[in-house]
Amino acid sequence: MDQRRGGRVNHTIQRELGSLIEELSDPRLSPMTSVTSVDVNRDLSMAKVHVSVLGTEQEREDTLEALRSAATRLRMELSQRIVIRKMPRLSFYSDDTMQTGADMDQLIDRVMSEDSRRFADRDGS
Structure with a gap:
């Protein structure tokens, strides 16, 4: 995957994930959560998703836990929204x-x- 295409894939996944996360109804999710960046590796097997959560340390931990538990569902929903050869597995990280x-x-x-x-x-x- 060339660098320009990789950037488009990262940006598209970031945008779609942002709206999917807003639709989640997990009470652990902070309303002040945003996807700050996505880094998909070259073979499209993994995507590091960096999220920012404004709030307490506990709210950040709870939100990451909720996102990690919803990762498979989010991946499936992404695959319905984005046409891509292979939908990467999502791993969530805190962006402070x-x-x-x-x-x-x-x-x-x-x-x-x-x-x-x-x-x-x-x-x-």
């Missing part, structure tokens, strides 16, 4: 970049707020 970014934003906001208070206290004395 969005959560890390959100945590960094909170940290920056807190530091700026503390600095503002410190300067206000200094100016007021």
Whole structure:
């Protein structure tokens, strides 16, 4: 599989999986779940699916558990939506970049707020 075709396959699976995951009714799934990337290997046997879950560590773990238990069903539904020589097995991994970014934003906001208070206290004395 050439690199351009591989990119199209990755993107197509990512897009379709995103909508399939939204349709799942597992209570363990966080509503703040998104498929951030998909990496299909050359022989189309495996797809590493990276998902981002905004929330607590427990919510991330629960969501990954729910996705892993639904992997076979998701693969079957994908095969009905995508015409591909061989539908890869899906393995789900946590992508913490969005959560890390959100945590960094909170940290920056807190530091700026503390600095503002410190300067206000200094100016007021």
